[in-house]
Amino acid sequence: MARLWPVLKSRISYLAAAALLLMFALMAIFGPMLYPHGIPQGSQFYAPPSWRYPLGTDYAGASVLAEIIVGSRYVLFVAALAACFTMAIGVIVGLASGYVGGLTDTVLMRVTDFILTIPTYPLLIVIAAVVKISGPIPMAILLSINGWGGMARAVRSMVLSLKRRDFVEAARSLELGNGHIVGRQILPLIMPYVIMHLILAVTSSIYGEVGLFFLGLVPIQGTNWGVMLNFAFSASGAIYVPSSVFYLMAPVGAIVLVQIGSVTFTKALDEVFNPQISAL
Amino acid sequence: MVRRLGTAVLMIFLVVTFTFFLLRLMPGNPTLIEYHLLLKQGDSPQAALQYVNALYGVNIHSPLFLQYLSYLGDLAHGNLGTSVLYPNTTVLSLVAAALPWTVFSVGLALTVSAIFGILMGTVAGFKRNGLVDTLLTPVATVLSGIPNYLTGTVFLFVFAVVLAWLPQSGAYGVGVRPGFNVPFLGSVFVHAALPVVSYAVTQFGGWYLLMKSSTASTLGQEFIVGARSRGLTSSQVIYRYVMPNSLLPLFTNFVLAIGFMFGGSVFVESIFSYPGLGYLLNQAVSNRDYSTMEGLFLIITVAVIVSNLAADLAYIKLDPRISGEDVL
Numbered sequence: 001m002a003r004l005w006p007v008l009k010s011r012i013s014y015l016a017a018a019a020l021l022l023m024f025a026l027m028a029i030f031g032p033m034l035y036p037h038g039i040p041q042g043s044q045f046y047a048p049p050s051w052r053y054p055l056g057t058d059y060a061g062a063s064v065l066a067e068i069i070v071g072s073r074y075v076l077f078v079a080a081l082a083a084c085f086t087m088a089i090g091v092i093v094g095l096a097s098g099y100v101g102g103l104t105d106t107v108l109m110r111v112t113d114f115i116l117t118i119p120t121y122p123l124l125i126v127i128a129a130v131v132k133i134s135g136p137i138p139m140a141i142l143l144s145i146n147g148w149g150g151m152a153r154a155v156r157s158m159v160l161s162l163k164r165r166d167f168v169e170a171a172r173s174l175e176l177g178n179g180h181i182v183g184r185q186i187l188p189l190i191m192p193y194v195i196m197h198l199i200l201a202v203t204s205s206i207y208g209e210v211g212l213f214f215l216g217l218v219p220i221q222g223t224n225w226g227v228m229l230n231f232a233f234s235a236s237g238a239i240y241v242p243s244s245v246f247y248l249m250a251p252v253g254a255i256v257l258v259q260i261g262s263v264t265f266t267k268a269l270d271e272v273f274n275p276q277i278s279a280l
Numbered sequence: 281m282v283r284r285l286g287t288a289v290l291m292i293f294l295v296v297t298f299t300f301f302l303l304r305l306m307p308g309n310p311t312l313i314e315y316h317l318l319l320k321q322g323d324s325p326q327a328a329l330q331y332v333n334a335l336y337g338v339n340i341h342s343p344l345f346l347q348y349l350s351y352l353g354d355l356a357h358g359n360l361g362t363s364v365l366y367p368n369t370t371v372l373s374l375v376a377a378a379l380p381w382t383v384f385s386v387g388l389a390l391t392v393s394a395i396f397g398i399l400m401g402t403v404a405g406f407k408r409n410g411l412v413d414t415l416l417t418p419v420a421t422v423l424s425g426i427p428n429y430l431t432g433t434v435f436l437f438v439f440a441v442v443l444a445w446l447p448q449s450g451a452y453g454v455g456v457r458p459g460f461n462v463p464f465l466g467s468v469f470v471h472a473a474l475p476v477v478s479y480a481v482t483q484f485g486g487w488y489l490l491m492k493s494s495t496a497s498t499l500g501q502e503f504i505v506g507a508r509s510r511g512l513t514s515s516q517v518i519y520r521y522v523m524p525n526s527l528l529p530l531f532t533n534f535v536l537a538i539g540f541m542f543g544g545s546v547f548v549e550s551i552f553s554y555p556g557l558g559y560l561l562n563q564a565v566s567n568r569d570y571s572t573m574e575g576l577f578l579i580i581t582v583a584v585i586v587s588n589l590a591a592d593l594a595y596i597k598l599d600p601r602i603s604g605e606d607v608l
Contacts, residue, residue, distance in 0.1 A: 119543025129565040207427040
């Protein structure tokens, strides 16, 4: 952590990315509190931006900025939860597969290959159509259902190479126990990689999540960015009205900003964890 | 080789089994829900059973294992059941009608994005920190991560609604007669333009970044230094030595992308109401047409598995340095 600040300071884009992510996090945590009486309603539909409605109003005259802010909590909370699930499954499967080896390895890797082969979106869509998804936790579980394969493979190959290092051999000859070796010797060396990919996993969870809401495949509760896109296409027909530009582009812009922030911040983390790479 | 083939067949079998049980064992089993709904509406158990049977091709009172066997038997005969959404139409014929549109649009997008990405990526990898590298690398990094439903939404809004240059939906105009004639083909390309560009823009970033890093790593190899020291010009080195070697690792990605774009077509085709596999899947899901949904999911997944297999097998042929044993 102490090395993070100098790296962030070294480039303005890193600082901007960190600020952007921080802003979205704060927005998700405190944003809904800004609107205790619900989303402000104006009388004009698709009003252009003004002081009262900085991003204009939607098809019913509601403030678009307020919808984005209120909607961020569900989107980001579920995506963060899904990313944690994805990473946890990936790390556990990868550790078990690489460290235990043998039959466990074969079975786990076959399952991983199978998961990696099934195309993500059709799988999410079919499951969402059959199982009633309600609430953030089932949604997060659904989103993490086949994202962990790549992580499991990467962790496995790292464990395989770490297992043969001198310090692990030494720990083993001291009979420190498997729990100690995995938890204290191997896991800390994998963590930087996991943290970097955690942020990228959040963005890919956002895509799946917003996509499912977009197609209207999960029950709609309140507003969020995917619901806004869905309404733009179906209920309100905003997509076919040129004056709806701010309503339509607001969720698109929010998602793209999260994406840019995540990619750039991950690059900064990469420099922190692997200083030799940044020299290239 | 035989083992790889066996794995693919096993995977297809697993997917079939998975799809079958997904629809029947999940807490929200649609056949049972439908059955109980009909009973509540006052249908006799006999009529309700018959209706569900006709709708899903499932006899809910027969043991699951027997249902599974008859399902496998039907599949072996190429019978995917009949659609609920379009009565008297087999799922297979629906798929056959939708498949050409997806193959056409996805294939065109893949080709266009790969060609542009590879050309630009080679230039950027060859001239690090040059004009192309400085300008395109940040753009490609962002594009490669953006989901295609966002580019699709933006393109639909800008080019079909606000500017009204291109049609909003469908695969060809209402007035044209399908066949091998100029108005029809023109209409097909005009209607495919926005979906194709929506895929291609998001795919481009990935190709560009891959090719850039692949070119950069090929440049460091000894045979390139050797070619240069023999006094060959830059373009000779690029076309004869760098490109063939840096393209090789991209080949696998290309074949894999074919499979995965089938899956990604759900969003773009739904946005543009483009009558391909993805649109059909969305229609089936929103209209609770489970037999079509099941059949489509199966076909998309099998396409992915087969393209994985093709990628592995072709790679052995393309790169003599890799023996069959390495891949398998």
